Amino acid sequence: MATDEALIAAVAGGDGSALAELYRRWERPLFRFIDRHTGGRDVEDLYQETWLRVVRAARRFDPERRFSTWLFQIALNLCRDWHRRPPPEPAEVDDVAATDAHVDAAIDARRLLAALPEPQRSAVILRYYHDLREDEVAAVLDCPRGTVKSRLHNAMRRLAALARR
Amino acid sequence: MSSETDCDESLTALLFGDPAAEAHVAACARCRAERAGVERARGLLAAAPEPVPPPGLAGRVLRAAAPLLARNARRATWPAVARALAAALVPLPLIAFFDWQIVRTAHAVLSRVLPDALSFYLVFNYAATLVLLLALTYAAVPILVERQARLRHQESHG
Numbered sequence A: 001m002a003t004d005e006a007l008i009a010a011v012a013g014g015d016g017s018a019l020a021e022l023y024r025r026w027e028r029p030l031f032r033f034i035d036r037h038t039g040g041r042d043v044e045d046l047y048q049e050t051w052l053r054v055v056r057a058a059r060r061f062d063p064e065r066r067f068s069t070w071l072f073q074i075a076l077n078l079c080r081d082w083h084r085r086p087p088p089e090p091a092e093v094d095d096v097a098a099t100d101a102h103v104d105a106a107i108d109a110r111r112l113l114a115a116l117p118e119p120q121r122s123a124v125i126l127r128y129y130h131d132l133r134e135d136e137v138a139a140v141l142d143c144p145r146g147t148v149k150s151r152l153h154n155a156m157r158r159l160a161a162l163a164r165r
Numbered sequence B: 001m002s003s004e005t006d007c008d009e010s011l012t013a014l015l016f017g018d019p020a021a022e023a024h025v026a027a028c029a030r031c032r033a034e035r036a037g038v039e040r041a042r043g044l045l046a047a048a049p050e051p052v053p054p055p056g057l058a059g060r061v062l063r064a065a066a067p068l069l070a071r072n073a074r075r076a077t078w079p080a081v082a083r084a085l086a087a088a089l090v091p092l093p094l095i096a097f098f099d100w101q102i103v104r105t106a107h108a109v110l111s112r113v114l115p116d117a118l119s120f121y122l123v124f125n126y127a128a129t130l131v132l133l134l135a136l137t138y139a140a141v142p143i144l145v146e147r148q149a150r151l152r153h154q155e156s157h158g
Helices: A004-012 A016-038 A043-056 A067-084 A093-098 A109-114 A118-129 A134-141 A145-164 B004-015 B019-027 B029-047 B057-076 B078-089 B092-113 B116-156
Strands: none
Touching (some): A004 A043, A004 B057, A016 A067, A016 A109, A016 B057, A043 A067, A043 B057, A067 A118, A067 A134, A109 A118, A109 A145, A118 A145, A118 B029, A145 B004, A145 B029, B004 B019, B004 B029, B019 B029, B057 B078, B057 B116, B078 B116, B092 B116
16 A cells, blocks of 8 residues: 555645545545644635645655655644634633633533643644644654643643633 | 542543543642543533535535646646756757758748849748747647656556
8 A cells, every 4th residue: 555655645646646645544534634724614614725736746746754654744734824814723721711602511522622722732643632742743844842841731730720710 | 638630631632531630630639630620521512423424525526626637737847847948949050050951041042043032032931931840840849748747657657
């Protein structure tokens, strides 16, 4: 079975069946990542744009790297750009509590994640939902492993504080 | 006494469901105090429904990607086109030299038996035809290379 890296090389040569196979492999993980990062808003647009960027940039893919890391980086950059658009994200913790009368019952995963600053949210999504190791998360976020650790620790404290409310 | 870093490590591991954290958390008073919040956060994260791509999205995405794939396919043939054109250009000076000699000779022969204007007209038409044929031949090179690449691709992918 062809590796992801071999398939993206074929996509660079215009191979539609290679793209279909890559799509089949990464359809759900990528959709879940974007959905959780944006809280379920504009997911389809960002998802489609991610795949288009993958095809457009396939020739520039470095075969020494992992395809999954590259794919998540593209999606992450799009999500970051999306968060920079109004209305601003992330929501403040106090806003999360204040905007809902049924705070305890209504806090769900989306609101928890939305309350995290973007770098912490990205780290939590990749670590928790995609089961990436810390070094893999660091590769996607393009930062040292120690930074990932501290982001996860800070996220853990924040999530625990929110969940206790 | 556990350090704050140890506690952070263990509670973060607990959040992500790592059973290795259990021993520390159970033995540490600070972690026991935090445990309920972390486990509740873990429960809330775990309870989130799994987002599923809507039906039809795959078709839309792959259709939107088709023109980009076609562009990739064209670009992939550029090096082969460049090589083929370079190879085809090698004999061009020789071809041009011989054609020029033919045109000159034809003009010299014709101008002996025909009025000068008519011989010039005939030779000019002959030269123009030669140039046109050469241009068409070189223009066909990229088309033929792309076609060849497409056929090879089809063969290798059944």
